[in-house]
Amino acid sequence: MADYESSRFRNLSGYQLKIWNVLLFLIPTLGISYILSLYSYFSILIYREQYIGLFLALILTSIYLAVPARSNEKNKKNAPWYDLLLACLGLTVGLYIAIYYPEILTSFGIITLERLLLSVTAIVLILEALRRLFGWILTGIVIFVIAYGLLLHISQVLYKVRGHHLDNY
Structure with missing residues (x-):
């Protein structure tokens, strides 16, 4: 049995434990x-992407409830307010995809402020969850790949490749 003092996960109690257990039950059930x-x-009719959005919501919420931001965090019993806020944001982003995907599909090329904010929030939440679970090395590699894709238009003369400039969107 894992010792909770040396575990990277919180030893949740009360309503947070019940929510976390429901989330962990729903992931394999779905x-x-x-x-x-x-x-x-x-x-x-349910699109595959709607399931993926629902999985994203459940997984991000369960990660922010159970995994502390730092390994030496003092309060290992309950999630602090900022982790509860991040869990709610993760649930919101995933449920937005799950609920509104048919609308997103029909207006795919239209970028609204709402979609931009939700997509940036999703990327930041996924990167933070990746950092909490796997550390800075893998997170740094993912950030490098994202930055490479965004900044490729600057170096297209050097590498003879075609990049995508953000003004095109």
């Missing part, structure tokens, strides 16, 4: 229902 295509028995 995965199994997607694999078995249970929604097709009810004549409901």
Whole structure:
């Protein structure tokens, strides 16, 4: 049995533990229902991306509830207010994708302030969750790949490649 004093996860209690247990129960349950295509028995059309958005919501929420920002954090019993805020933001971003994906699909090229803010929030939340679970090395590699894609238009003369400038969007 893992010792909670040396574990990287919080030893949650109360309502946070109940929410975390429900989230951890829903993740494989939704995965199994997607694999078995249970929604097709009810004549409901659900896109794959809606499931992915729902998984993103559940996983980000469970990570921010259970994994502290620093390994030497004093309060290992309950999540602090900022982790609860990040968990709510993760739930919001994932549920937005799950609920509004058919609308996103029909107006894919239209960039609104709402979509821009939610996408930047999702990227930051995913990077922070990656840092909490795997450390700075993998997070740095992902940031480098994102920056490379965004800044490729600057070095296209050197490498003879075609980049995408942000003004095109």
